[in-house]
Amino acid sequence: MTVTATPRPTGHPGYSQTFDRVPESARAARRLVRTALSAWHQDDLIDDALNVMTELVSNAVDHGRLPSIRVLVSRPSDGWIRLGVVDRSRVMPELRTDSNGDQIRGRGLFLVDALSDRWGTDLHRWGKTVWAELKVEVER
Structure with a gap:
């Protein structure tokens, strides 16, 4: 799989890569984020x-819905880092605030909400991008 680095107006390249829609892709996505x-x-x-x-x-x-997802890591401005995942479903993510019983799954967006400064979903005609942003301490 090819990693794409695209120049941005902030002077920081944006990184993106397409992965198979399988749980094992999380490891490769983390590697892209770390890089x-x-x-x-x-x-x-x-x-x-x-x-x-x-x-x-x-x-x-x-x-x-489809067999692949796209992972995005970018700097929309000097003060923010944006992490995103694109998939071909238009089903909106739902933040669960209940304990969800004894189930281990279903609390992922609660963690995203807690660890990021803001997050959201951009709908596309063909799917969506779910993203989260982390604030960067800008040196003066």
Whole structure:
């Protein structure tokens, strides 16, 4: 699989890669996140970003329709890092705030909400991107 790095107006490249829609893709997605954050000297955000990406990929694996997903890591501005996963389902993610009984699954977006500064979903004609952003401490 090819990793794409695209120049951005912020001067930081955006990273993206297409993966099979299988649970094992979370490991490769975490590797992409670690590479990007290391390149941007944002090592203090790596642990939270890895956990967020794991949950975003897990949701896409569970709810996507086609056999692949696309993982995105970008810097929309100097102050933010955006992690996203694109899938071909238009079903909106749902943040569960209940305990969900004894079930282990179903609390991923609760973790995304807790670890990121903001998150959301962009609907497309053919699917959606679920994203989360982490605030970067900008040096002055």
